[in-house]
Amino acid sequence: MKEINAKLFDYIENCPTAYNAAEHTAKILESAGYSKLNEAATWTLETGKGYYVTRNGSSLIAFRVPNGDFTGFMMTAAHLDSPTFRIKENDRLEDGNYVKLSVEGYGGMLRSTWTDRPLSVAGRLVVKTDGGIKTVTVDLKEPVAIIPNVAIHMDRTANDSKGYNTAVDMIPLFSLAGEKTLHLREMLAKAAKVDEKNIVATDVSVYNPQSGEEFGGVICAPRLDDLQCAFASLTAFLNAVKGAGLPVLCLFDNEEVGSQTKQGAASTFLADTLERICAALGNGDKYREKVASGFLVSCDNAHAVHPNHPEYADRNHTVRMNGGVVIKYNANQRYTTDAVSEAIFKSFCDKAGVKTQFYANRADMAGGGTLGNSGSVGFLFDHKCVFKFRAAEGVDPEELELEMIDLGVDEFYSEEDGITVYAPYESFGAIQKWLDDKGFEIVSGESVRIPSDVKELDAEGRESVEKLVEKLEEDDDVVNVYHTMKDADEE
Helix, strand or coil: CHHHHHHHHHHHHCCCCHHHHHHHHHHHHHHCCCEEECCCCCCCCCCCCEEEEEECCCEEEEEECCCCCCCCEEEEEEECCCCEEEEEEEEEEECCCEEEEEEEEECCCCHHHHECCEEEEEEEEEEEECCEEEEEEEECCCCCEEECCCCCCCCCCCCCCCCCCCCCCCCCEEEECCCCCCCHHHHHHHHHCCCHHHEEEEEEEEECCCCCEEECCEEECCCHHHHHHHHHHHHHHHHCCCCCCEEEEEEECCHHHCCCCCCCCCCCHHHHHHHHHHHHCCCHHHHHHHHHCCEEEECCCCCCCCCCCHHHCCCCCCCCCCCCEEEEECCCCCCCCCHHHHHHHHHHHHHHCCCEEEEECCCCCCCCCCCCCCCCCHHHEEEEEEEEEECCCCCCHHHHHHHHHCCCCCEEEEECCEEEEEEEHHHHHHHHHHHHHHCCEEEEEEEEEEECCCECCCHHHHHHHHHHHHHHHHCCCCCCCCCCECCHHHC
């Protein structure tokens, strides 16, 4: 156990933010023979090989292609982010006596635990290059700031229930005024080995650089939620024996703020990846079957009975430290376990000789949430594949349309420069194979999402949305932008 915990502590130390965690995890995967894929490029997959893909540099999905057909996707999901204080772009606050860092809280946290301890800074930099811009992860590693508490002599209520104002009480002290210390950006540039003047933007946060410790049968380390589960999922994924399923490791960003981002669990990242796996393996038409035959374990930390406050635990669901893997239930589906998924998961644990225990909130207390119940806006769109191709001379378009209806084609347009067809995305592989077999020239074939309902906007609203879409499309990390705004020529 000490050896495993030492590896966990090493993983946590190398993962101060989600950006650093995704990069460090990628290095571990690459050392195990996994190859990186690019969302913006065509995927060619080989049987028996392992691959990973990242989005935004802070979420990562890895998978291993079996040697033959597979029954379904066998998935685990954890998150790489933890509550922290993000440093604002204009990071420097000066008041004549002190230099402080301008920050904003990220995620739900116990603010008191952040005070009076040395803090470091890590994250990513966006750097200008001759060819455009690039992202660089950075970690100062050494303490450079502290959030000072007010002395008990100044605040006699400090030991009472205290409400912390993030804009006042939680501002990190960086240095004394007049001290010849480097500015934060200078320090970040030096650590990242880039020229400060080339730093265009930053995504950096403060973090606790304390090393993990083990004592009395317990472990103590920062960011255990949820790097402990990310580490366990990664370790299990790399050591999993080959089976009938296709193993998938999902590590998401932004769980602490609801997962509603382009790289969060509620985004299209996982669905896009699974669909592309099926398409690349010639199973595009079986995507939904593979998903339906799969299983996902949402991995997150659980609350054990507090040693000083056992009253917070449900008396029939008293989770004990080291008492076994915890299966969480919630009537309102904050945790999505049901009887069937419990039975399946318990059978896995029983087969592996792993103990299980159950967690449920007290009926008068609200609980947290996790990745398994993340929502999505995918239902607002019809997922389609669209092909443009040129048929051989003499082919009757009307007869061709009738043939392609059997492939799932529901829209057919014959024009001078070629034929365009739309169909449900599941038909992608079948249509591509049919066109190849016919010897037709495929001009393009892609995935699109078409809004099932559109909204009319006034001129001002349309202008705002169009500007937002334009900005998003300029971001190198954004693959596609979809919206439900009615086109101007339709109004």
